[in-house]
Amino acid sequence: MPHFEKELEIKNRISHIFLTIPSEEMYGKVLPIILKRFSSALGYFGYISDSGDLICPSMTMSIWEICKIQEKDIIFKREEWGGGKTIWGRSIEQKRAILSNESFNTPVGHLTIENILVVPIIFRNSVIGQIALANKPKGFHQDDIPIINDIANFIAPLLSARLELKNQRKYISDVENSLKISESKYIRRIEFYKDLFTHDVNNILQSIKCASDLLFFNKRELEKGKKLEFVKYTIDRQVARGARLVSNINTLSKTDENGVKLRALNALDYLNNSITSLKKIYFCKSFELNIENSTQDTIIYANKMLIDIFDNILLNAIRFNNNDCPRIDIRITEILKNSKKYLKFEFRDNGIGISEEMRKFIIGTIPEALKKEYRRVGLGLLTVQRLITLFNGELVINDRVKQDPSKGTNIIILLPKVKI
Amino acid sequence: MNSVLIVEDELSLQELYELILSINGFKIVGKASNGYEAVEVYKSLSIKPDVVIMDHRMPIKTGLEATKEIMQIDPQARIIIATADEEIEKMARSMGIISFKSKPFSNDRLINNIRKAINNPPVQANI
Structure with missing residues (x-):
């Protein structure tokens, strides 16, 4: 067969394999064609991964059984061959075919290498793979270089397309997996x-x-027992509670979207608005509320959802309270923490308190929140915790009387101040 | 006068149950806001209540946990679970509760259920 027909036949066979074998088996099928062309006994055909390592899938199909090296791998880390340490490393780094007809010192168990010809596969000036041939009976000749270069150049666009396809498949698979994870998290959160x-x-x-x-x-019995006002008032309270519940759900769904915009605002104005609403809701119930403010500057970074933090804390303090006259003491101070200025709000109430278990849950992460056993908590403090996190603040829940949760709660909120 | 122990963490509901039951001639012998308190109150009562109205989702200890403990102390206890958690019905019934009510329910149904519970023998637990 004339020389060019022989090369053409080899290329046709290689193309056919690239087109018909989609898996990594392709490397093991192409290699014997090239080995035969150069009468070589051994070799490999591999590609360069995204991390720069040389991956040789053909090895599992050719020399795997006869090589006796322990823990052998088809992945050759760049640091193992880079920097001119090996002939194939030099071939990749210098972007040229290199031959050697001298035998190599190989590790114990490695196949004997008497001679070698290595060629990089270059596509658009980047090395994307490599072919190595070894143990040609009479050694390699300089004339072999243009022939192997020609084969490598022919393979280059085919291999590039193959690697691109592989990357695309990996990308699609990664995106699909990531979507599945997000979807499952989302569904669990919605369920919660x-x-x-x-x-x-x-x-x-x-x-x-x-x-x-x-x-x-x-109605008659209620009038007789002077309970009519109480019952009417209960309905009003429940309606207000329902409205708060809807507001919390809205807030939580908004905070599930990516990020929230923060701006400078006066936290005291929001607190005062919240207290006014509280007084309207509980107009029929007496409660005591004291504010002690030791700072003039109450400007913080937050947004209008700040009102939800104050509403939830204040409403809970009265709702979860067995005393005839619930009491809430609010203390506002300024503190420095990790070189940052914060506005510190302390809400001390004489309510039924929050157990240690619930505290861990509220301060904890969302996966904790998904645990069924923690469903006893309401949405209120979850909303507070979520908002404070978004405002880059901190939430601490302590007992009002140390180590006695039944005597009420001391909720501490730190919100970052605006630098002036 | 038949006696009732109310276990409910919603304070407004606790007050409303008390009002409804008082109007209908029942004596409230105790109130608790969580499962732990419920067990403690039950243990402390020298004359046990005819019926316990028990919520489920409560802090510290759930209604089912409290029910299990009360049934161990007193297998004759008549407990009505009144909850917003429908999915616990099977588990609750296997504990030997006398009735299960899913919120929301009418005052009439609550009263009828209490009366029925008092007139019927306690249910045998099967766990």
């Missing part, structure tokens, strides 16, 4: 919120149903 929402709504409906049945069927 749905569960809390359903529970709270059913309790609100139960209170309203009890109260309305009493008004409808037992």
Whole structure:
């Protein structure tokens, strides 16, 4: 067969393999064609990975069984061959074919190498792979170099397309996996919120149903026992609670979106607005509220959802309180922590307190929140925790009386101050 | 006068149950805001209540946990679970509760269930 026909036939066979074998088996099928062309006994055909390592899938199909090196691998880390340490490393770094007809010192168990011809596969000036041939009976000749270069140049666009396809498949697979993970997290989070929402709504409906049945069927008894106002007031409170629940769900769904914009605002204005709302909701119940403010500057970085933090804390302090006259003491100070200025709010109440278990849950991460056993907590403090995190602040929940959660809670909030 | 122990962490509901039951002639012998308190109050009562109305999702100890403990102390206890968590019904019934009510329910149904519970023998637990 004439020389050019022989080369053409080799290229046709290589193309056919590239087109018909989509897996990494392709490397092991192409290599024997080239080995035969150069009458070589051994060799490899591999590609350069994204991290710069040389990966030789053909090895598992040719020399794997006969090589006796322990823990052999088809991945050759760049640091093992880079910097001119090996002939194949030099070939890749110098972007040229190199031959040697001298035998090599190889590790114990390694196949004997009597001679070698290595060629980089270069596409658009980047080395994307390599072919190595070894143990040609009479050694390699300089004339072999243009022939192996020609084969490497022919393979280059085919290999590039193959690697590109592999990268695309990996990218798609990574995106799909990442989507599956996010979707599953999202569904679990939605389930969690749905569960809390359903529970709270059913309790609100139960209170309203009890109260309305009493008004409808037992009005006379209520009037007699002077309980009519209490029942009407209970309905108002439950309606306000329902509105707060809806607001919390809205807030939590907004904070699930990517990031929130923060701006400078006066935290004291928001606190005062929240106190005004509280007084309207609990107009029928007496409670004591004291504010001690030792700072003039109450400007912080937050956004309008700051009101949700104060509303939830204040409402909880009264709602979860068995005392005839609930008491809330608010203390506002300025502190320096890790060279940053914070506005510190302390809300001390005489309510039923928050158990250690609940504290860990509220301060904890979302995966903790997904644990079924922690569903006893309401959405209120979860919303507070979520917002404070978004505002780059801190939430600490302590006992009002140390180590006695039943005597009430001391909720501490740190919110970053605006630098002036 | 038949007696009732109310276990409910929603204070407004606790107050409303008390009002409804008082109007309907029941005596409230105790109130608790969580499962732990419920067990303690139950243990402390020298004359046990005819019926316990028990919420489930509460701080410190759930209604089911408290039910299990109360049934161990007193297998004759008549417990009505009144909860917003429907999915616990099977588990609750296997503990020997006398009735299960999913919130929201009417005052009439609550009263009828309490009366029925008082007139019926306690249920045998199967766990």
